[in-house]
Amino acid sequence: MRNKPIAPWGRFPTCEGVETFPETPRAAAFPAGRFLVRGLARSYGDACVQRRVLSSRKWKRLLAFDQKKGLLTCEAGLSLAEILEYAVPQGWFLPVTPGTKWVSLGGAIASDVHGKNHHAAGSFSRHVAEIELLLPSGEVLRTSPKRRPEVFAATCGGMGLTGVIRSATLKLEKIETAYLSQSVYRAENLAELMALIEARGGEPFTVAWLDVNASGKSMGRGHLITGHWASARELEKAGIPREKWLSVHRPPKFKLPWTLPNFVASLANAVGWKWASWVYHRLPRKYASPSLVHYDPFFYPLDFIDDWNRAYGENGFLQWQCVLPREKSAEGVRLILETCQKAGLHSFVTVLKLFGKGNGYPLSFPMEGYILCLDFNRTERLFPVLDRLDEIVVARGGRIYLAKDARMSARTFAKGYPGLPAFRKIKKALDPEGRLASLQAERLGLVTRRGP
Amino acid sequence: MKPTRPNANAKRWIAILGCESGIARACAHRWAREGWNLHLASRNKEEASRTAADLALRYGIQAKAWAFDAVDYPTHAGFWKKCAPAPTGVLAAFGTLGDHDRALRDGGAARFILDANFTGAVSILTAVADDFGARKKKRASEPFFIAAISSVAGERGRRSNYLYGSAKAGLTAFLSGLRSRLQPAGIPVLTVIPGFVRTDMTAGVALPPLVTAEPDEVARAIVRSVKKRADVVWVRPVWRLIFLVLRHLPESIFKRLSF
Ligand SMILES: Cc1cc2nc3c(=O)[nH]c(=O)nc-3n(C[C@H](O)[C@H](O)[C@H](O)COP(=O)(O)OP(=O)(O)OC[C@H]3O[C@@H](n4cnc5c(N)ncnc54)[C@H](O)[C@@H]3O)c2cc1C
Ligand SMILES: NC(=O)c1ccc[n+]([C@@H]2O[C@H](COP(=O)([O-])OP(=O)(O)OC[C@H]3O[C@@H](n4cnc5c(N)ncnc54)[C@H](OP(=O)(O)O)[C@@H]3O)[C@@H](O)[C@H]2O)c1
Numbered sequence: 106m107r108n109k110p111i112a113p114w115g116r117f118p119t120c121e122g123v124e125t126f127p128e129t130p131r132a133a134a135f136p137a138g139r140f141l142v143r144g145l146a147r148s149y150g151d152a153c154v155q156r157r158v159l160s161s162r163k164w165k166r167l168l169a170f171d172q173k174k175g176l177l178t179c180e181a182g183l184s185l186a187e188i189l190e191y192a193v194p195q196g197w198f199l200p201v202t203p204g205t206k207w208v209s210l211g212g213a214i215a216s217d218v219h220g221k222n223h224h225a226a227g228s229f230s231r232h233v234a235e236i237e238l239l240l241p242s243g244e245v246l247r248t249s250p251k252r253r254p255e256v257f258a259a260t261c262g263g264m265g266l267t268g269v270i271r272s273a274t275l276k277l278e279k280i281e282t283a284y285l286s287q288s289v290y291r292a293e294n295l296a297e298l299m300a301l302i303e304a305r306g307g308e309p310f311t312v313a314w315l316d317v318n319a320s321g322k323s324m325g326r327g328h329l330i331t332g333h334w335a336s337a338r339e340l341e342k343a344g345i346p347r348e349k350w351l352s353v354h355r356p357p358k359f360k361l362p363w364t365l366p367n368f369v370a371s372l373a374n375a376v377g378w379k380w381a382s383w384v385y386h387r388l389p390r391k392y393a394s395p396s397l398v399h400y401d402p403f404f405y406p407l408d409f410i411d412d413w414n415r416a417y418g419e420n421g422f423l424q425w426q427c428v429l430p431r432e433k434s435a436e437g438v439r440l441i442l443e444t445c446q447k448a449g450l451h452s453f454v455t456v457l458k459l460f461g462k463g464n465g466y467p468l469s470f471p472m473e474g475y476i477l478c479l480d481f482n483r484t485e486r487l488f489p490v491l492d493r494l495d496e497i498v499v500a501r502g503g504r505i506y507l508a509k510d511a512r513m514s515a516r517t518f519a520k521g522y523p524g525l526p527a528f529r530k531i532k533k534a535l536d537p538e539g540r541l542a543s544l545q546a547e548r549l550g551l552v553t554r555r556g557p
Numbered sequence: 558m559k560p561t562r563p564n565a566n567a568k569r570w571i572a573i574l575g576c577e578s579g580i581a582r583a584c585a586h587r588w589a590r591e592g593w594n595l596h597l598a599s600r601n602k603e604e605a606s607r608t609a610a611d612l613a614l615r616y617g618i619q620a621k622a623w624a625f626d627a628v629d630y631p632t633h634a635g636f637w638k639k640c641a642p643a644p645t646g647v648l649a650a651f652g653t654l655g656d657h658d659r660a661l662r663d664g665g666a667a668r669f670i671l672d673a674n675f676t677g678a679v680s681i682l683t684a685v686a687d688d689f690g691a692r693k694k695k696r697a698s699e700p701f702f703i704a705a706i707s708s709v710a711g712e713r714g715r716r717s718n719y720l721y722g723s724a725k726a727g728l729t730a731f732l733s734g735l736r737s738r739l740q741p742a743g744i745p746v747l748t749v750i751p752g753f754v755r756t757d758m759t760a761g762v763a764l765p766p767l768v769t770a771e772p773d774e775v776a777r778a779i780v781r782s783v784k785k786r787a788d789v790v791w792v793r794p795v796w797r798l799i800f801l802v803l804r805h806l807p808e809s810i811f812k813r814l815s816f
Contacts, residue, residue: 107763128579167610167611168611
């Protein structure tokens with residue numbers, strides 16, 4: 106079998122390797138020796154990169170649906186988009202969703218993803234009732250918060266290192282309509298923005314977009330977007346026709362046919378980051394009344410372009426996402442923004458959000474406090490700056506998100522994730538030979554560099 | 558996702574033998590979308606039940622899972638009798654490429670290639686043909702059909718896979734005879750002749766993209782050909798041309814080709 110480039114969403118790092126696409130999740134299809142299972146490769150960095158990759162893309166069977174309780178059991182390769190296509194017309198939605206619907210169920214569990222409702226609903230795994238795990242030995246293990254809880258905890262957020270998730274049962278959320286009632290608020294600086302976020306914490310969905318370019322008194326200014334599910338009455342009042350009330354998203358409108366050449370991408374980026382300021386100034390200071398928006402633009406604003414990662418050019422890009430303990434957040438976020446500005450780094454999309462309590466699972470990212478998410482074109486001078494940002498975060502008891510990471514040090518990782526020793530123990534028990542590993546796991550010392 | 562139009566097939570069942578094959582699975586989706594109910598038979602009944610659950614949930618049809626082994630002939634008649642409600646269509650999709658080099662050394666492995674692709678099909682499809690023939694007499698308007706997947710490999714024996722090739726050649730000849738036998742009864746027999754298809758069978762093989770079909774492409778051809786009561790269908794059709802040439806190469810030249 107010929108080698109092909111194996112790339113993550115950020116297109117860095119890549120390696121040459123083989124990805125296989127078996128029809129069903131079964132041990133007979135496991136590659137020999139060391140390998141990684143992956144879904145839609147929406148991880149930004151090497152969390153989804155390895156020389157031998159077992160893809161879950163064809164594992165799309167629905168196995169059971171309890172219409173009364175909203176319990177959906179399906180195979181791990183089903184995308185969140187496909188789950189929505191099945192569930193929304195019947196009045197159900199994902200209890201937690203990341204910022205794109207093109208992730209697989211397995212990937213959502215393995216990264217224990219979070220959404221705009223983390224403060225209210227926790228992370229993805231809170232709504233997972235059961236997981237069917239296929240161990241490297243071929244053994245099938247069922248685990249739930251009650252059954253083998255230590256395996257469940259290590260698998261949610263476990264980055265595919267505890268076993269191959271074959272199927273899972275997800276508790277969906279009942280919705281009356283597919284629309285949200287959205288409000289937007291503007292804040293003139295970081296303190297105001299954080300105060301707004303805290304004040305609007307009663308809304309189920311909240312997220313803030315920052316203007317990274319503003320400095321001095323305006324540093325950290327931005328917009329807060331909040332929302333809650335709209336009722337049928339609200340839609341009726343607004344004159345939205347009944348057949349649209351439970352309508353499903355449409356396929357992407359655009360597709361980037363090629364990867365942009367690097368010089369075009371860096372040019373675009375050099376100007377592009379200014380859009381945040383531009384948008385900031387165009388949006389009104391006060392918004393009259395909430396508006397009704399469909400879930401697709403509300404949760405997945407970037408999904409209308411397919412493969413938008415190609416816009417960043419051949420060199421690719423990096424995303425850096427941290428969480429800081431709540432009491433250290435204001436000062437930490439300010440310091441991070443200052444550090445970026447001093448270094449002349451501009452993030453294209455910058456997100457700030459307040460998390461609720463974490464679940465204590467060893468590698469699960471969320472903990473109570475603010476997350477900050479930045480993204481950058483890959484340049485050489487970027488790396489030392491990100492190292493400094495890491496220091497700011499771990500010195501304050503925070504951590505970096507593995508699903509976005511492509512370069513943190515093993516030390517930063519160990520400091521950020523105190524559950525690491527517990528995770529190692531379970532890894533050893535479930536995968537004694539260390540067969541399951543990403544390049545990230547090798548880099549962070551979760552397994553030995555050389556596989557079996 | 559569930560069929561919305563009035564469903565003419567609501568009481569009809571198709572049996573898919575070797576239902577976990579990539580091609581069979583794609584056919585199952587297409588038939589289920591058209592409202593057919595399905596008997597899904599595989600050596601691995603647990604996998605078949607997962608596929609059955611999926612099809613039932615997605616399309617609101619009925620689907621049943623069965624254990625079926627193509628090389629376990631004595632069980633065939635019993636299996637077919639148990640298969641209720643009685644199907645009016647059957648697709649035999651099972652088959653195996655086997656390990657040709659091993660089979661040259663190991664008689665058992667060679668036998669298995671012949672049995673899983675040919676003898677097994679003869680055994681089960683003969684039972685099916687007897688049953689369909691008898692039932693057709695009582696229900697003349699019912700659209701019975703038999704379809705089976707052979708291969709271009711059966712068109713001429715090649716050095717690299719002639720065991721598989723000869724089994725498929727046998728299957729193609731068998732189907733041609735069966736078609737003739739069932740012609741007076743008005744039951745069509747479809748021979749499906751795919752070239753390369755991207756499924757588990759060909760995983761790990763570098764396939765030339767221009768002549769390689771996706772499983773769903775084959776499924777579309779099968780479902781359409783069954784509707785048209787066609788005799789033979791090639792997927793992709795260009796293979797028919799390729800083999801028109803290959804078949805007419807003189808043996809003195811062909812025997813020197815190492816593919
Ligand atoms: C535009 C965009 C927006 C995003 N927004 C958010 C967000 O708001 N919140 C958030 O939390 N994340 C977000 N992400 C990150 C994304 O949700 C995660 O990276 C997710 O894990 C990707 O799923 P995937 O199917 O692509 O998994 P992959 O990238 O293919 O794999 C991710 C990890 O999951 C493991 N894995 C995959 N399938 C299985 C399986 N069957 N069994 C065991 N392990 C498996 C892999 O080994 C790997 O470690 C975003 C990503 C993008 C591109
Ligand atoms: N792929 C190609 O390029 C290609 C080309 C031409 C023709 N074909 C033919 O197309 C058909 C479908 O193959 P595919 O490509 O879809 O490959 P596949 O996914 O490998 O399917 C083959 C199926 O045959 C089943 N099978 C094998 N031996 C069996 C037995 N003794 N009893 C019952 N079932 C048995 C297997 O069942 P298990 O799940 O139990 O293993 C498997 O599901 C085969 O007849 C094949 O010869 C394929």
